[in-house]
Amino acid sequence: MKHYSGTYTLYSMQWSGNCYKVRLALAQLGISYRLVELDIVKGETRTPEFLAKNPGGRVPLLEVAPGRYLPESNAILWYIAGGTSLAPEDRIDRAEALQWMFFEQHSLEPNLGQARFWLTLVKGGRELQRHSLEDWMEKGYQALSVMEKHLARRRFFAANRYTIADIALYAYTHVAHESDFDLSGFPALRAWLKRVASQPNYIPMDWHPAAAAAVAE
Amino acid sequence: MKHYSGTYTLYSMQWSGNCYKVRLALAQLGISYRLVELDIVKGETRTPEFLAKNPGGRVPLLEVAPGRYLPESNAILWYIAGGTSLAPEDRIDRAEALQWMFFEQHSLEPNLGQARFWLTLVKGGRELQRHSLEDWMEKGYQALSVMEKHLARRRFFAANRYTIADIALYAYTHVAHESDFDLSGFPALRAWLKRVASQPNYIPMDWHPAAAAAVAE
Numbered sequence: 001m002k003h004y005s006g007t008y009t010l011y012s013m014q015w016s017g018n019c020y021k022v023r024l025a026l027a028q029l030g031i032s033y034r035l036v037e038l039d040i041v042k043g044e045t046r047t048p049e050f051l052a053k054n055p056g057g058r059v060p061l062l063e064v065a066p067g068r069y070l071p072e073s074n075a076i077l078w079y080i081a082g083g084t085s086l087a088p089e090d091r092i093d094r095a096e097a098l099q100w101m102f103f104e105q106h107s108l109e110p111n112l113g114q115a116r117f118w119l120t121l122v123k124g125g126r127e128l129q130r131h132s133l134e135d136w137m138e139k140g141y142q143a144l145s146v147m148e149k150h151l152a153r154r155r156f157f158a159a160n161r162y163t164i165a166d167i168a169l170y171a172y173t174h175v176a177h178e179s180d181f182d183l184s185g186f187p188a189l190r191a192w193l194k195r196v197a198s199q200p201n202y203i204p205m206d207w208h209p210a211a212a213a214a215v216a217e
Numbered sequence: 218m219k220h221y222s223g224t225y226t227l228y229s230m231q232w233s234g235n236c237y238k239v240r241l242a243l244a245q246l247g248i249s250y251r252l253v254e255l256d257i258v259k260g261e262t263r264t265p266e267f268l269a270k271n272p273g274g275r276v277p278l279l280e281v282a283p284g285r286y287l288p289e290s291n292a293i294l295w296y297i298a299g300g301t302s303l304a305p306e307d308r309i310d311r312a313e314a315l316q317w318m319f320f321e322q323h324s325l326e327p328n329l330g331q332a333r334f335w336l337t338l339v340k341g342g343r344e345l346q347r348h349s350l351e352d353w354m355e356k357g358y359q360a361l362s363v364m365e366k367h368l369a370r371r372r373f374f375a376a377n378r379y380t381i382a383d384i385a386l387y388a389y390t391h392v393a394h395e396s397d398f399d400l401s402g403f404p405a406l407r408a409w410l411k412r413v414a415s416q417p418n419y420i421p422m423d424w425h426p427a428a429a430a431a432v433a434e
Contacts, residue, residue: 079308095296102322105319106322133350146272146273
């Protein structure tokens with residue numbers, strides 16, 4: 001495995017929206033990092049070695065200092081963006097950014113993310129029947145509607161500017177079509193997706209480790 | 218409805234763990250507030266009047282300034298506790314508190330909270346079959362195991378002290394038995410529950426508005 005120079009080591013899976021959030025923020029902040037690519041389907045986040053780093057057995061996981069590991073994509077965003085304009089520190093602006101990031105983990109990602117996981121990565125099977133795709137679709141559309149309403153009168157989610165709240169919400173929303181969500185009835189959301197994609201140093205989700213290595217060196 | 222004096226208005230439902238988080242933190246911070254009790258089962262969070270305040274249609278909702286409403290329990294905790302020892306601001310301590318609060322909304326509350334909602338409030342019915350109680354129990358125990366492992370060597374979740382991360386995780390964990398979770402195999406978790414309940418100005422979940430009014434006046 002290639003080791004990239006840099007302060008942080010990011011344990012990541014290319015396909016994951018939660019990991020993409022961190023890769024996007026690191027790129028936009030111009031922070032170089034060592035990338036360790038893991039395959040969750042092959043069980044690479046369930047090995048004793050990885051569980052010792054993160055008992056939750058999930059990626060993304062950021063090694064912020066030797067032996068000190070930080071899980072949870074949105075907590076990682078606050079950590080790496082702290083002190084930059086991407087992380088609002090004004091009291092009410094910070095609360096608003098947090099509001100949307102908790103909303104993302106509670107109401108958006110579990111529905112869009114799980115639907116996408118079973119439909120595009122696992123591609124059906126017993127688990128998809130056990131879980132309720134209909135339920136995910138219904139709750140996913142509810143979450144998208146709340147976002148559409150908010151964006152109808154605003155350019156970004158919090159603090160009147162592009163922040164890590166946008167990065168968090170963008171990750172799964174911009175691939176909503178992969179789990180059969182139809183955004184044609186969400187014009188404000190579609191305009192916002194374009195707005196995010198036009199931010200400086202934006203990288204698409206399929207920007208891969210080889211490309212990262214080329215830039216880092 | 219009785220209006221209490223104070224800066225904030227909290228829209229809340231007595232039964233809700235997410236609302237309890239905010240009531241507990243307000244009590245521990247010594248902040249008085251106006252309490253508006255709503256019944257989600259009677260649809261009181263789905264009225265046009267309430268949806269105008271919070272398009273997500275959920276409680277808790279905090280009116281932080283006239284006409285300015287903040288949803289999401291954990292974002293509210295950061296807002297009201299900002300600048301106090303309950304909200305760690307050191308970079309890594311803040312990230313650690315956020316890590317556990319995102320974990321709470323993503324991995325703990327959806328499982329313990331939904332199981333409790335259908336088992337104790339709605340008490341079964343078509344919806345409970347449609348949703349997967351087994352799935353909630355399985356994932357709920359996974360989350361509790363991650364917490365147990367963390368607490369085996371620590372007194373609190375973040376920053377080596379009692380913080381809003383403990384308040385967030387306590388809300389649903391301390392009523393886990395109401396949704397049939399058995400914590401007998403989780404000794405560190407049970408010791409931590411006692412530790413939280415012994416914090417200054419702690420209030421139990423059933424501490425009700427009448428008692429709040431008596432204190433506020």
